[in-house]
Amino acid sequence: GQSLEQPSEVTAVEGAIVQINCTYQTSGFYGLSWYQQHDGGAPTFLSYNALDGLEETGRFSSFLSRSDSYGYLLLQELQMKDSASYFCAVRDQDTGFQKLVFGTGTRLLVSP
Amino acid sequence: DAGITQSPRYKITETGRQVTLMCHQTWSHSYMFWYRQDLGHGLRLIYYSAAADITDKGEVPDGYVVSRSKTENFPLTLESATRSQTSVYFCASSGIQGANEQYFGPGTRLTVT
Numbered sequence: 131g132q133s134l135e136q137p138s139e140v141t142a143v144e145g146a147i148v149q150i151n152c153t154y155q156t157s158g159f160y161g162l163s164w165y166q167q168h169d170g171g172a173p174t175f176l177s178y179n180a181l182d183g184l185e186e187t188g189r190f191s192s193f194l195s196r197s198d199s200y201g202y203l204l205l206q207e208l209q210m211k212d213s214a215s216y217f218c219a220v221r222d223q224d225t226g227f228q229k230l231v232f233g234t235g236t237r238l239l240v241s242p
Numbered sequence: 243d244a245g246i247t248q249s250p251r252y253k254i255t256e257t258g259r260q261v262t263l264m265c266h267q268t269w270s271h272s273y274m275f276w277y278r279q280d281l282g283h284g285l286r287l288i289y290y291s292a293a294a295d296i297t298d299k300g301e302v303p304d305g306y307v308v309s310r311s312k313t314e315n316f317p318l319t320l321e322s323a324t325r326s327q328t329s330v331y332f333c334a335s336s337g338i339q340g341a342n343e344q345y346f347g348p349g350t351r352l353t354v355t
Contacts, residue, residue, distance in 0.1 A: 163342045172332060172346040173285065178339075217284060221341055228273055228292060228341040229300060234284040 132156040134233035136218055141239045142208050150203045150236045152218035160221035162194050162201045163230065168214045176203070176216075205238070213240045244268050248333050248347040256355055261320045263350050265333030273336045274316040275344060276300075276308065278329040285332065290341075291316055323354045 134154045142148040152162065161180040165173040177185055179194035179201060191204040205212055215235040221228075246267040255261050265274065276288040277300075287300030289308040297308050305327060307319045316335075320327055330351050334344040 161342050172348050173334075173344075175343050175345065178342040180342075219285075219342075228336075229287055229290060230275075230341050230344065231287075231301070232285040234282065 132231050134218055136233045136236045139237045143241050144208055146208050147206050148208060150216050152201045152233060154199050154220050156220055163219045164192055164203045165217045166214050208240050210240050213238055246335055246345055246347040248350050250350060252351050254353045255323050257323060259323050261323050263318045263331055265316045265347055267314055267335045270313055271335035271337040275334040276318045277332045280329050325354050328354045
């Protein structure tokens with residue numbers, strides 16, 4: 131089976147940097163994805179890591195260490211609009227190549 | 243460019259009724275997915291489809307039926323609605339990038355009374 135762990139809530143102030151961690155247990159790992167969801171909205175794709183290292187997309191970066199079964203999402207220059215829930219998700223051998231399993235999400239609260 | 247749409251956006255039904263939630267995408271994506279989202283459980287996969295006429299169960303398929311006769315449509319039917327199926331339902335699709343990069347519809351909020 132598979133399981134993902136991420137903190138339930140993180141708080142930060144505008145302009146700061148915040149890191150949201152995700153640890154996972156899978157068999158036959160195929161990749162780690164991150165999604166953002168604002169209250170009342172739909173999840174939107176942020177990033178995907180299949181290989182170790184850092185992927186940067188504007189203010190957001192995502193990191194993966196397959197040996198540690200660990201990844202994180204890094205949000206820089208935080209803005210109020212970044213207040214949302216962030217989900218990590220994995221594909222693995224147990225779930226099948228085209229299925230994602232999502233973590234329970236991290237609620238990010240950005241204050242002025 | 244409509245992308246991916248869901249209907250209805252809100253639905254209230256009674257226990258035991260059959261309900262169908264519609265999902266339509268205009269990208270010709272091969273893969274389509276149905277999720278339910280409940281507090282404390284995140285997003286859980288109900289069913290997915292790799293192409294027209296190819297469907298497979300996800301994590302929580304009991305009580306649901308899907309079909310995919312056309313690439314662009316992926317309806318989800320609750321055969322006999324139960325209160326435990328009260329949830330927000332999201333449809334998603336993905337193309338050649340595979341399941342990692344999915345595009346979600348706006349969701350349907352279903353209440354079963």
